[in-house]
Amino acid sequence: MRYKGASVYDDNEFFKDYLKRRNRKESPNNIIEKPVLMELIGDVKEEKVLDLGCGDAIFGLELIKQGCDFYEGVEGSLNMVEKAISTLKNSNSKINHCSIETWNFPDEEYDKVVSRLAIHYIEELRPVFKQVYESLKINGQFIFSVQHPILTASVKSANNSSLRTDWIVDDYFHTGKRVEPWIDKEVIKYHRTIEEYFLLLKSAGFKIDEIRECQPRAENFQNNEEYIRRMRIPLFLLFSCTK
Template sequence: MNFKGSSAYEEKDFLANYLQRRNRIDSPNNSIEKPVIFELLGAFKKKKILDLGCGDALFGKELLRAGADYYHGVEGSLKMGSLAEQNLEGLDARITLTTIESFEYPKESYDIVASRLAVHYLPDIEQLFKKIYHTLKTKGKFVFSVQHPLTTCSFESKNSGERRSNWIVDDYFEEGERQEPWIDKIVVKYHRTTESYFTALRKAGFIVTDLQEGMPKQQNFEDDKEFTRRKRIPVILAFSCSKQ
């Protein structure tokens, strides 16, 4: 069975395994992606933030405790959404249980829209980026991360089931659906080139102000071997964009 969107997180064992992996200190989420996202966000105190594919919303909890004015998370998984509501209890926040595609984007309502490692699950980014542009206030910011296209172009190196010692880069310019063996499931993701992400953002009206590939930094790792391994290939691609 292939899982699309957030559906895999409805599987109890998958969700538990995912959270355990993600919460490791040296996980790519914590050691690479998180520092990049916070750097690209810049100043967010007193800002109203929309988070697309918010997961358990610990990100939102951290933002609010650091001074964000309001946090609105959108999550398609009921199990993830339940965790998000628990984590945000008592805070000025809201969780909407729906998919990123189905969410109704109110006009010019948010200072910042963020999305962390979720956009690569979606088949149509052009329409999504237009909706995000519509929901941002003037001078608003869109910050998001995806799996790096060098890693989504081919998952052949994962077929052995063992930890990869090398990565196969192939069919890079053949965009479209990919099936990734991940945590004992087959999860559907959508591969796009870096150029395609950039072009879709420009078409939506955004000005791309920054791009990062998550170069590992020693201070973010406890394990030197993991730090060395993560320097071999980029695992994330992140953009910061503005609405004029």
């Protein structure tokens, strides 16, 4: 079975295994992607933040602790929604059980829209970017991360379950659907070039302020060999944009 969007998280066994991997301290999401993401997000005090593909909302809880006035998440998985509601209980927040593509974005509502590693699951990105743009207040920011296009271009490396030391880069300019093995399941992602992401953002009206590839930082690694390995290829691509 091939899973599209957030549906894979409603497989209970996968959901349990994913949370165990995702929330471990040494996860690349935590030690490589997150430090750069937080730099780009900056101060959230007294701001209203929308999180697309919010997952278990642990990240949302962190934003609330940093002074975010109101946090709203959109999440397609019921398992994740239930976990997110539990995470954020008694906080000024709201979680919507809906896919990103079908959610009804309000106009000029948010100071920031963020998304962590969810955008590459969306097939038709142009209308989503346009709706994000309309949902932001004037000078509002859109900050998001995706799996780096060097990795989404070819799934041949992903078929190797061992600890990789080499990666295959192929079919880079053949954009579109990819089926990737992940925690013993097959998930559907959509490959885009860096240029395509850039042009889609521009066509939606955004000013692109920064593009980051999250070079690993030695101080975030307990294992120097792992740091050296992660320096070989980018895992993440981040954009910071302004309305």
